[in-house]
Structures are given as C-alpha cells and as structure tokens.
Amino acid sequence: MFDILFSHIQNKVDLSDEEKTELQSFFISKKLRKKQYLLQEGEICKYISFVSKGLLKSYFVDEKANEHINMFAFEGWWISDFNSFIHQEKAVLNIEAIEETELLMITYEDYENMMLKIPVMDRYFRILYQNSLVTKDYRLIVSNSFTAEEKYIQFAKKNPEVIQRIPHSLIASYLGLAPETVSRIRRKISLQKLDSDQ
Amino acid sequence: MFDILFSHIQNKVDLSDEEKTELQSFFISKKLRKKQYLLQEGEICKYISFVSKGLLKSYFVDEKANEHINMFAFEGWWISDFNSFIHQEKAVLNIEAIEETELLMITYEDYENMMLKIPVMDRYFRILYQNSLVTKDYRLIVSNSFTAEEKYIQFAKKNPEVIQRIPHSLIASYLGLAPETVSRIRRKISLQKLDSDQ
Numbered sequence: 001m002f003d004i005l006f007s008h009i010q011n012k013v014d015l016s017d018e019e020k021t022e023l024q025s026f027f028i029s030k031k032l033r034k035k036q037y038l039l040q041e042g043e044i045c046k047y048i049s050f051v052s053k054g055l056l057k058s059y060f061v062d063e064k065a066n067e068h069i070n071m072f073a074f075e076g077w078w079i080s081d082f083n084s085f086i087h088q089e090k091a092v093l094n095i096e097a098i099e100e101t102e103l104l105m106i107t108y109e110d111y112e113n114m115m116l117k118i119p120v121m122d123r124y125f126r127i128l129y130q131n132s133l134v135t136k137d138y139r140l141i142v143s144n145s146f147t148a149e150e151k152y153i154q155f156a157k158k159n160p161e162v163i164q165r166i167p168h169s170l171i172a173s174y175l176g177l178a179p180e181t182v183s184r185i186r187r188k189i190s191l192q193k194l195d196s197d198q
Numbered sequence: 199m200f201d202i203l204f205s206h207i208q209n210k211v212d213l214s215d216e217e218k219t220e221l222q223s224f225f226i227s228k229k230l231r232k233k234q235y236l237l238q239e240g241e242i243c244k245y246i247s248f249v250s251k252g253l254l255k256s257y258f259v260d261e262k263a264n265e266h267i268n269m270f271a272f273e274g275w276w277i278s279d280f281n282s283f284i285h286q287e288k289a290v291l292n293i294e295a296i297e298e299t300e301l302l303m304i305t306y307e308d309y310e311n312m313m314l315k316i317p318v319m320d321r322y323f324r325i326l327y328q329n330s331l332v333t334k335d336y337r338l339i340v341s342n343s344f345t346a347e348e349k350y351i352q353f354a355k356k357n358p359e360v361i362q363r364i365p366h367s368l369i370a371s372y373l374g375l376a377p378e379t380v381s382r383i384r385r386k387i388s389l390q391k392l393d394s395d396q
Contacts, residue, residue: 060339068343070335083332092339115321123313123320129327134281136334137268141258141290143341143374145266176341 001029004052005104008076012127013120022118026110032056032097038079039095045084047105051077054101057170058093069174072098072166078128098166143176151175152185199227202250203302206274210325211318220316224308230254230295236277237293243282245303249275252299255368256291267372270296270364276326296364341374349373350383 002024009015015023030049032038038056039045051073058070058079070093073079081091085108106114115122142151155175156163163171172182200222207213213221228247230236236254237243249271256268256277268291271277282289283306304312313320340349353373354361361369370380 060343062343066343068339070339082328082335086328086332115324119317119321122324123317126313126320126324126327129324129331130280130284132331133327133334134284136331136338137280140334140337140341141266141268143338145258145260145264 001052001102001104002027004076005050008050009121009124013124015120019118019120023114023121026106026114027104028106030103030105032101032103034097034100036097036101037094038097038103039081039084039091039093041091041094043084043091044088045081045091045093046088046107048078048080048082048085048108048111049103049105051075051079052102052104054097055099055165056095056097056101058095059173060093067173068176069170072162072170072174098170148175148177148181149185149188151177152182153189199250199300199302200225202274203248206248207319207322211322213318217316217318221312221319224304224312225302226304228301228303230299230301232295232298234295235292236295236301237279237282237289237291239289239292241282241289242286243279243289243291244286244305246276246278246280246283246306246309247301247303249273249277250300250302252295253297253363254293254295254299256293257371258291265371266374267368270360270368270372296368346373346375346379347383347386349375350380351387 002020005027006015006020006023009023027050029052030038032054038049039058041061053075055075056073056079058073058081060068060070062068071079079095081093081095083089084091084093088108115125142154146154152171152175155171168182168186169179172179175182200218203225204213204218204221207221225248227250228236230252236247237256239259251273253273254271254277256271256279258266258268260266269277277293279289279291279293281287282291286306313323340352344352350369350373353369366380366384367377370377373380
C-alpha cells in the first residue's frame, strides 16, 4: 500500500530506508466504498489523504443546492479541503469516493512533524505544490477567458483518461458548464470527427 | 532592498547570517516605471520576482483582445508566469507595473541552486505555495459558484486595500466581470449603505 506513495515521492526526491520507515509511522490507512464520504462540509478536514487506489471527487454545494466539482483525485494524487486542513477550520468542500478507494492519511500535526523529522519532505511538497499551482493557474485562465467549447476541448485534450473514467455530468460541473452544454459540444465534436473521417 | 525579502522569509523560517549572504548572491535587482513591462506573452519567463516596492498586474489577453487579470502583486509578493518559469516555456501572461516598482529577481537555474544550497528555502517555498493554493482554491470556488454580486462583495471584504489602490476596471477583469457590472454593484452597495446609515 505504501509502494505507490514511496514511488510518487521518489519521483521527486531521494528517500533512505530509514526515512521510509519513519514516514510510514505517520500515516493511517482507510478504505472507502463507492459513494462513501471522506469529508462533509462543516466538518474540520483532519487529514490530507494520498490515494493509493480508486478515485474521489471534491465539490462545493451552492445555496441553490447545485454541486460544483473542485477536483478529481486518482491513484497517486493527494486530496483534502486544503484550507480546512491547513488552518483546521470548517470545510466548505465535500469529498466522496466515485470508485472503491484506498487512502493513506496524515493529520495536520503529523504532517508538520513529518516535515521537521524528514526535511526532504519539505522539498517533495514544495515541488508537488509548485506543479499544482501551475495547473490551477491554467484552470483560472481557462475559467475566466475561454468559451464553453474551448473549455471542454482543452480539458479533453489534457485529460483523455478522465473523459473515459468520469461521468460527463461531473466533468460539466468541474468546468462550470451546464450538462446540456457539454452534451451539445460532444455531439458537435463527434459530427466534425465523422466529417473529417470521411 | 533585501530587508523586506529577509523579513518575509523569516516570517516563515529561520535564516542565519551566512544564509542571508549566500541568498543575496542569487538575486539581481530591477526597477520598473509605471506601465513598464516585466514580461510579455510569447517570451520565456526567465525570472521569478519578489516585489520590494510597488505594484504589478499579470494578465492574459484572449483572441478578442480582452484583458483578463490573473493576479496583482504588492510589496512582499512574488510574481511570474509560473508555468513559463517552472518549465521554461513560452509565457501566456503579460506582467506590467501599475505603480513605480522595485524587484529582486532570480533565474530558474539559480532558484533550484538556491534550494540545494539553502535547504530551508524548500521549506519557505513549501509554506508560501501552500498558502497560495489555499487562496487559489477559494478563487476557483468563487469563480465557478458565486453570482457577480457575491464575487465582488467577497473580494472587497477580503481585500479592502486593493479596492482603494487599484482601478475598478482592473478589479472587474480580475473577477471575470464586465466593468459595467461592477459599477452597477458598487452603486447598489452604496445606496444600501446610505439606507442603513439613515
């Protein structure tokens, strides 16, 4: 279960065997059934979780009870309500398993202790957050500047496996689009593809 | 000029005098006049820059020549086209001084070298990026789920000094709203305020 975590870390920094043993001691494991919650809004997000198997979504529910997807987390991703985790304040996000899921979880206190005991983890998270900021910057640009069709096409190009694995209604929510808009765009694209295949 | 950088770093981590001297050697300084560019789209963003004085904006220009503000950077903030800086690819953002500005700049190569030579800087940037992710997560939630009026009011509450210091047209662009929409909301708020003051 730790293999995928170690391999994810070692893609970015070196870890000695002693550091691996130490690292393991900070985490607990958890399994979720499909549709089971990891976090509900209003709770404190006590853990940041590494997905060793499965798939989750985090989402925000607005006053009209519309669900807005914040992110999807596949194997090898970290997930939390990050503001709630870092500041130990009430969560605004819900986190729910889309598939059967296995997690490695660490509390905020242990997250900080781990960084003090294994300083190379500061470097690991610096690089991880750096990559995450690049992605979020790009998403903000897309969200504020692209048309609905441009948003969907860019997303589909960057995330071909997501398009296969996640229901279209959730992708629409992630992109801030109405499900009918995504259906219309998908029809248009497949018609264009038919045209170009002929 | 380095005092504000050191104090910003020492708010998050400890720095010895030797580390400070070493750190200085990685940076160059630059002054910008009002309206002068630090970066134009299509260039490689060679530096990440710390603002020791002044104010800048980074923005994206869409195909219809509309300007979309990505961020504002005040004294004590870092600014770059982060994707371009990290991957040394072509920038999609423009960065321009809104006021007379003084910067401390570091190249990507020196940024990586600095982290290897002064490992506590990994920790500094881990914490900095962590805070930045919290802010961006919140901005994505706002951008996808709030009405125009909610967006403006939330922004004004969180950034009272920005409202004073930055033209309203730029704030509208940052929030992805039309300038007329922001003017309408501002009129409505000040009428409500008049009502409640009576």
